Amino acid sequence: MTLYNLPSFMAKVPYSFKEIESKWQHFWEEERSFHATEKSTHPKFYCLVMFPYPSGRIHMGHVRNYAIGDVVARYKRMKGFNVLHPMGWDAFGLPAENAAIQHGVHPSEWTYDNIAFMKNQLKKMGLSYDWSREIATCDPSYYGLEQRLFLKMYEKGLVYKRRSFVNWCSDCETVLANEQVVDGRCWRCESEVTQKDLEQWFFKITAYAEELLQDLEKLKEGWPERVLTMQRNWIGKSMGAEIHFPVVGRSSEFLKIFTTRVDTLYGVTFMSVAPEHPQILEWVKGTSQESSVRVFVEKVLKESQRDRTDLTREKEGVFTGVYCVHPLTQENIPVYVANFVLMEYGTGAVMAVPAHDQRDFEFAKKYNIPVKVVIQPEGEILDSKTMTQAYVEDGLQAHCGSFDGLKNQEAILKISEFLEEKKIGQRVVHYKLRDWGISRQRYWGTPIPVLHCHTCGTVPVPEGDLPVLLPKDVKFTGMGASPLADHESFVRARCPKCGGPARRETDTMDTFVESSWYFARYTCPQCDEPLDVSKVKYWLPVDQYIGGIEHAVLHLLYSRFFSKVLRDLGFLKVDEPFSRLLTQGMVIKDGAKMSKSKGNVVDPDMLIDRYGADTARLFSLFAAPPEKDLDWNDEGVEGSFRFLKRVWTKVNEFLEKKSGENSNVSLDSMEGMTDLEKKLYRKTHSTLKKVSQDIEDAYHFNTAISAIMELVNEIYHFDVEEKPSSRGMAILSEALKMVVILLSPFCPHISEELWEMLGESDSVGQVSWPHWNEKVLQEDSIEIVIQINGKVRSRLQIAPTLSSSELEKKILEDEKIQKFLSGARVKKFIHVPKKLVNVIV
RNA sequence: GCCGGAGUGGUGGAAUGGCAGACACAAGGGACUUAAAAUCCCUCGGCUGAAUAAGCCGUGCCGGUUCGAGUCCGGCCUCCGGCACCA
Numbered sequence: 001m002t003l004y005n006l007p008s009f010m011a012k013v014p015y016s017f018k019e020i021e022s023k024w025q026h027f028w029e030e031e032r033s034f035h036a037t038e039k040s041t042h043p044k045f046y047c048l049v050m051f052p053y054p055s056g057r058i059h060m061g062h063v064r065n066y067a068i069g070d071v072v073a074r075y076k077r078m079k080g081f082n083v084l085h086p087m088g089w090d091a092f093g094l095p096a097e098n099a100a101i102q103h104g105v106h107p108s109e110w111t112y113d114n115i116a117f118m119k120n121q122l123k124k125m126g127l128s129y130d131w132s133r134e135i136a137t138c139d140p141s142y143y144g145l146e147q148r149l150f151l152k153m154y155e156k157g158l159v160y161k162r163r164s165f166v167n168w169c170s171d172c173e174t175v176l177a178n179e180q181v182v183d184g185r186c187w188r189c190e191s192e193v194t195q196k197d198l199e200q201w202f203f204k205i206t207a208y209a210e211e212l213l214q215d216l217e218k219l220k221e222g223w224p225e226r227v228l229t230m231q232r233n234w235i236g237k238s239m240g241a242e243i244h245f246p247v248v249g250r251s252s253e254f255l256k257i258f259t260t261r262v263d264t265l266y267g268v269t270f271m272s273v274a275p276e277h278p279q280i281l282e283w284v285k286g287t288s289q290e291s292s293v294r295v296f297v298e299k300v301l302k303e304s305q306r307d308r309t310d311l312t313r314e315k316e317g318v319f320t321g322v323y324c325v326h327p328l329t330q331e332n333i334p335v336y337v338a339n340f341v342l343m344e345y346g347t348g349a350v351m352a353v354p355a356h357d358q359r360d361f362e363f364a365k366k367y368n369i370p371v372k373v374v375i376q377p378e379g380e381i382l383d384s385k386t387m388t389q390a391y392v393e394d395g396l397q398a399h400c401g402s403f404d405g406l407k408n409q410e411a412i413l414k415i416s417e418f419l420e421e422k423k424i425g426q427r428v429v430h431y432k433l434r435d436w437g438i439s440r441q442r443y444w445g446t447p448i449p450v451l452h453c454h455t456c457g458t459v460p461v462p463e464g465d466l467p468v469l470l471p472k473d474v475k476f477t478g479m480g481a482s483p484l485a486d487h488e489s490f491v492r493a494r495c496p497k498c499g500g501p502a503r504r505e506t507d508t509m510d511t512f513v514e515s516s517w518y519f520a521r522y523t524c525p526q527c528d529e530p531l532d533v534s535k536v537k538y539w540l541p542v543d544q545y546i547g548g549i550e551h552a553v554l555h556l557l558y559s560r561f562f563s564k565v566l567r568d569l570g571f572l573k574v575d576e577p578f579s580r581l582l583t584q585g586m587v588i589k590d591g592a593k594m595s596k597s598k599g600n601v602v603d604p605d606m607l608i609d610r611y612g613a614d615t616a617r618l619f620s621l622f623a624a625p626p627e628k629d630l631d632w633n634d635e636g637v638e639g640s641f642r643f644l645k646r647v648w649t650k651v652n653e654f655l656e657k658k659s660g661e662n663s664n665v666s667l668d669s670m671e672g673m674t675d676l677e678k679k680l681y682r683k684t685h686s687t688l689k690k691v692s693q694d695i696e697d698a699y700h701f702n703t704a705i706s707a708i709m710e711l712v713n714e715i716y717h718f719d720v721e722e723k724p725s726s727r728g729m730a731i732l733s734e735a736l737k738m739v740v741i742l743l744s745p746f747c748p749h750i751s752e753e754l755w756e757m758l759g760e761s762d763s764v765g766q767v768s769w770p771h772w773n774e775k776v777l778q779e780d781s782i783e784i785v786i787q788i789n790g791k792v793r794s795r796l797q798i799a800p801t802l803s804s805s806e807l808e809k810k811i812l813e814d815e816k817i818q819k820f821l822s823g824a825r826v827k828k829f830i831h832v833p834k835k836l837v838n839v840i841v
Numbered sequence: 842g843c844c845g846g847a848g849u850g851g852u853g854g855a856a857u858g859g860c861a862g863a864c865a866c867a868a869g870g871g872a873c874u875u876a877a878a879a880u881c882c883c884u885c886g887g888c889u890g891a892a893u894a895a896g897c898c899g900u901g902c903c904g905g906u907u908c909g910a911g912u913c914c915g916g917c918c919u920c921c922g923g924c925a926c927c928a
Contacts, residue, residue, distance in 0.1 A: 226845050226923075233844075235923050238928080259928060271926090311842085311926060340926045350928045358842095359926055432927060530868050552923080622865075623853060629921095631853055635866055639928050642880095643865085649880085703855065706864035713864090716881085790909045792860055830908050836859050 012648055015648040021749040027127055033765060034073075034128040036084040038538045045081035046539050046579075047073040048519055050547030050555070051088045052134075054114035055095060058121045059471055060587040060594055060620075060632065063604045067617040067746075068584055068626050068701070069546045070127045074745035075695050077128075078769040084539055085128055086194040086522040088135035089115050092143070092511045094172055094188065097444045101478040107444040108472065111138055121605060125613045126748050128765075133525045137514035140519065143446040144467025146513060150449060151460050152569050158204045161458060165276075166437055168196035173482075175200060177510060178434050179234075179554050184306030185312060187554075191306060201448055201507065202435040205561045209431040212560055213237055215575055222580035224627070230552045236432025241416050242347065243425035245271065245324035247283065249295070255279070255324050255335065256329070258346030258430060262415045263408040266400040267353040267374035269651070270362065272338035272463040274348040275300040280337060283762030289321035292509050293337055295451045300327050300339050308339070315340050315363045327424040328401070338363060344683060346430055354390065361390040375408050436558065438510040443474060443483040445508030453495035462496050468504075482506055496700060515555050516562035519545075519577060531703040545578040546626075582699060585629035587620075595634070602632055614747035615641040621701040621746055643709060644750055647743070650715055651736055651754045658729060665730040670776070677695040680718045681776060684735045688772040692744045703745070707722050711735065733758075741767055787838040793820050804831050811837060 028034065038044075049069035052062055073085035089111075096107035102300045103110075103498075115136060122129070135142055153159045165175040171191040175198065180187045204213075213235045216228050221599040240260035256270060273280055275297040284290045296318040300308070307313065317338035324333045340359055341350055354364035354371045354495055364371055371384040375395040382391055397406045405413060419425040439448070447468040449461040471490045474483040484490055484506040495502040523539040524532035546553075556578075563577040584595050589600040607616045619640040624630040670678055687707050693702035715735050724732065737758060743765045744751035755764035779800060784807065786794040798807060808829050811817055821841060830838040 018909045052856095204928090229845060230923055235902070236924090238926065238927070257928080261928075310924075313926085338926095340928095345889080352928085357928070359928080430927080494891075549922085625854085628847095628854090633853065633866070636853070639865055645880095702853095703864080709864055755925055783860095787859085787909075790859090795860085828908075832859050836909095838859080 015645050015750070017644075017750070020677050020753045021613050022122070022124060022134045025123060027763070028126075028128070028751070028765075031763070033763065034083075034130050035083065035132060038129045038535060039080035042080055042082040044084065045073075045076045045544075046084045046542045047076065047228065047544045048086065048522075048542045048546070050545075050551065050765060051090050051515070051518060052592065053090045053093055053095075054111055056114050056117070058118055058604055060602050060604060063125065063607075063616060064587055064620040064626075064630060065546060065548070065584055066122065066125060066127050067620045068582070068699070069544075070125075070617070070747045071621065071701060072544050072699070072746075073128050073513045074545070074595070074748060075769070077765065078745070078767060080768060083242055085130060085132075085136075086133040086135075087122065087129040088518060088522065089118075089137065090511065090515050090518075091115065091138035092445045092514060093507075094174075094442065094444070097442060097476065097477075102760075104208070104476075106472070107476075108138070112136075112443075115116060115816045123680055125604075125607055125617065128748070131556075133522050135518055135521055135525055138444070138517065139470055142469045143514070145468050145521075146446050146509070147449040147461070147468060148518070149530050149566075149569075150446075150509070151463060151466075152566060153203065153341045154460055156449075156565075156569070158207065158565060159201060160204065161199060161201050162683075163199045166198050166200055167193045168198075169193055170574060171808075172442075175437060175438050175439055177512075179436075179557070184309065185306065190205050190308060192303060195597075198439075200437050200439045200510075201450075201455055202437050203561070204559075205432060205436045206433055208237055208564050209237070209573075210429075212433075212557070213431075213565060215560070218576055219578075221583070222578075224581065224583055227549070227552045227556065227581065227583060231557055234433060234553045234557065235377070237429060238431075239427070239429050241253040241419060241425050242428045243327065243351065243419060245351070246335065247328060248325060250283070253279070255349050256347045257349045258428065260351065260696060261356065261412075262413040262419070263397065264353040264356045264374055265328060265351070266397075266403075267355050268326060268333060268351045269354060269370045269372055270352045270360075271333055271335040272308075272341050272350050272352050272360075273320075274341040274343040274361070275337055275339065276343040277337070277341075278349045280335075281334075283322045284320050287321050289319065292318055293320055293349065296337055311444045313339070313358055315366065317363060317367070319367075327419075327422075331715040334369075336363075336367070345432065346436065347438055349708075355384060355387065356390055356392055358390045358392065361387075361744060372399065379472075382722045383407060398451050409654065416724070426752065428643065436510075436561070438513060439507040440510055441485075441506075442508055443476070444471070445511055447484070447514065448505045448509060450505040451493050451495060451502040452505065453498060453500060454574045455500055456495055456497045456502075459495055459497050459502065461627045465496070476818065482507070482508075512558050516558045517566065519559070520563075520572065531566070533571060533573075536571060536617060537573050540572060540574060541574045544580045544582065546582045546584060551581040557582070582626060584626045585624065587630050589632040602634075607637065611637060611641045612644075612749070614644060614750045618644065618747050622705045623702070625702050626699055627706070643712070644747060646716070647712055647739060647751065647757060648754070650712065651740070651757060653719070654729075654732060654736055655757060657724075658733070660773070665727045667727075667730055669735060673727065673731075676718055677728055678780075680714055680735055681731050683711055683714045683778070684731075684738045685772045685776040688738060688742065688770060689777070692772070695745075704742075705746060711739055711742075715739070722765065738770070740764060741770060782834055784834075785836040786814065786817060788817070788820050789840060790838060793817060800834060804829070807831075807837065 047069055049065050073083050078084045091111050096111045099105055099110045102106050108253050137143060150159060167181050169176055169186040169191055171189045172186060176186060176193060180195050184193055185191060186193055192530060216231060219228060238260050240258055241262045242256055243256040244256055246271055247255055284293045317336040320335045320337060322335040324335060326333050352360040354360040355373045356375055371387065373382045373384050374596060375391065376382055376398045377393060377395040395410055397403045397408060397411045403411050406414060416427050416790060440685065447470060448464060449468045451459045451461060453459050471487050474487055491504050491506060493502045493504045519542055520531055520536050524535040559577055563572055566572040589602065592598050592600060594601045604616065619637045622640060623636055689737060690707040691704045694700040740751050740754045751764050781797045782800050784796045784798055785792055786796060794814050796810060824841040827840045
């Protein structure tokens with residue numbers, strides 16, 4: 001059934017997109033058109049889109065993401081690359097478990113049902129995936145191998161268990177990594193995150209902090225600047241010094257602090273430590289300060305993560321009664337517990353320099369602690385009594401003993417050297433990046449392959465016993481501990497070392513672990529080992545990765561870390577997994593991100609049903625450049641559909657006119673062509689050039705498509721005669737074929753169909769991307785814009801070969817120019833070849 | 842506060858320092874039709890103007906560089922995104 005009519009004077013064949021799309025989807029499947037192998041003489045190209053979580057249905061964000069990836073894959077194939085374009089499912093995760101709790105359906109069943117449904121949706125989009133490489137991360141054949149990788153990392157000392165305060169989401173009833181806490185809230189459900197003291201498994205991502213930072217340099221060419229910046233900030237390298245302050249009355253004990261401003265060491269007037277600082281309660285034990293410190297510490301610890309990191313909160317603290325000795329001046333320095341000092345960063349203790357640090361300044365003013373200026377701005381004298389805020393800029397050292405008069409940047413080096421010499425401290429580097437906490441107290445994830453034995457302690461599951469399978473018969477109550485912890489036969493185990501009773505680890509891994517190596521697994525999805533080194537070597541790195549910006553520091557950082565680990569384990573040969581990254585923008589409607597609660601959701605199924613996949617793809621690619629947000633607009637979709645119908649109509653009309661005739665006119669020479677013919681002939685080649693460059697240079701699909709639209713408009717203007725000459729028909733034929741070829745990466749179904757109708761035997765996807773003929777682009781006459789003092793006053797048609805002096809002569813003879821010049825003296829001419837002449841008077 | 846990115850018609854968006862607004866949507870007009878839809882053609886930044894004559898103004902604001910600035914430089918304003926007591 002169709003919703004439109006074609007003009008009655010032609011159009012015998014309607015554009016039946018449903019039949020066409022299903023026909024070619026079957027063709028590609030039967031021909032295995034997108035099946036990738038390593039046996040190819042062509043250079044490889046690995047095009048990857050971020051795999052989806054099987055939430056139930058695809059949304060417009062997916063449609064856009066996969067349409068972009070498919071254009072790249074199809075274009076690269078036509079350019080002669082051996083393309084790998086795989087798809088799979090990021091299939092572990094909480095929604096499956098929530099569905100189990102709410103609807104009593106098993107997470108496995110829920111997940112596989114969703115996969116089946118969504119796979120069907122993706123197939124209807126005509127995406128050129130090699131489905132034979134499909135991965136579902138919840139399949140034991142995947143997560144079992146992930147457990148093998150876990151054990152290898154364990155052997156290497158890259159996995160460890162530690163008891164610590166961790167981010168806890170009470171809604172999801174599980175722990176979250178730092179990266180997964182956004183503004184003090186859970187990244188998934190947005191409920192407030194609290195701190196919980198738990199035993200947790202960690203990946204030692206900090207061991208790679210420096211390399212993760214350094215290698216961002218290698219990505220400068222291919223990654224968006226802002227993603228690199230976000231990762232750089234997240235890793236947060238700072239260089240400074242650790243300094244040991246002796247504690248008064250405790251001969252062998254020190255308070256260790258970290259500072260990036262050694263130059264301000266002489267300005268220290270107090271110390272501040274975090275409420276969690278392990279030594280502080282010990283030091284105050286039995287003193288008169290003990291109770292007031294205790295009260296303060298307990299008060300702060302009770303506050304939520306959000307409140308504690310609230311910048312507007314007043315800086316507060318309490319004196320501990322403890323004093324340190326200043327290592328250079330030997331003065332006694334009071335130690336405070338302060339609510340703004342973080343235990344997780346540096347040493348959890350800070351030397352406070354109120355004159356040169358705003359936080360310390362505010363704190364000192366509140367508690368009447370002296371302010372000591374030790375950095376003086378050049379040409380100005382700071383007075384600690386009249387200062388209203390800290391001076392944090394550069395300057396010259398003052399009241400700093402032998403360092404006086406030095407520029408503070410030099411003093412950092414000199415004082416650091418001095419401290420090292422005297423063994424008072426040493427230079428150190430700190431990172432904000434923390435180790436990746438991967439334990440999750442949930443069922444639907446990869447079981448951590450470890451046993452706890454009463455006598456042997458923590459024992460890894462032997463490789464031969466892998467995979468540790470998720471038991472199917474579990475109860476989902478949504479209450480209390482993870483369903484695994486309640487599963488008797490899962491928990492009860494034997495220690496492989498001593499044979500004694502052991503308890504199985506019931507935590508599962510963060511689902512970001514699965515997505516940290518799936519891109520490598522796609523190269524060898526059937527391999528018994530985690531990875532087939534030769535295949536991985538052939539395909540990696542991913543040449544083009546495409547996905548949302550929301551993973552700038554989550555998935556993209558974890559994957560980079562995993563790649564380095566896998567490299568060091570001998571599986572990979574590359575340092576970085578993704579050479580080029582394209583972060584596509586969101587799909588917006590009525591000024592907001594599409595969401596159920598806003599009621600502005602466009603359903604891809606409805607869209608495909610009404611207009612077909614080619615239209616859905618075309619609009620997603622045409623309405624905005626890929627990296628920008630796309631404003632969804634129903635009338636715009638209509639416009640894209642109209643365009644495809646225009647192409648369809650014109651090809652059919654052409655075939656009707658051509659029928660019977662079979663003239664083969666050579667288009668080698670443009671001699672004898674009419675102006676109209678030349679115009680279309682040139683447009684055909686200039687469009688090829690523009691589309692090629694737009695796709696190649698920067699994935700400017702929107703302008704590439706608009707260029708094709710221009711060519712189609714030109715064809716409509718050309719085809720005015722009832723019976724064009726055979727040369728005209730040849731030119732028209734070439735133009736139409738060009739439209740079909742250029743359109744094929746964007747709208748593959750209609751392109752295949754039209755290609756076949758035009759009498760071509762190969763699939764249009766197998767055609768080599770054509771080369772444009774630069775000679776054809778040479779115009780017989782070009783238009784030159786004539787400006788007077790920068791204002792457009794006239795235009796001249798000239799031969800491209802005309803010399804500058806002849807052109808100047810012509811300009812001065814021009815009627816309009818003469819009128820504007822009205823006798824004024826011409827000072828000079830500025831020539832922009834083949835474009836413009838500016839006459840200065 | 843710091844670091845990115847962006848401000849262009851009614852709208853989405855185009856423009857290696859060289860004709861601002863390609864392409865498309867919406868709007869308006871015309872052709873076809875008994876009529877409507879569809880289709881095809883035309884107009885479409887603002888102002889003055891009868892005008893498809895001519896001219897002036899116009900890319901967030903102010904200034905600069907240049908023969909020439911949406912584009913480069915300096916200073917602001919607004920919006921979006923990220924980071925943020927990181928010592």
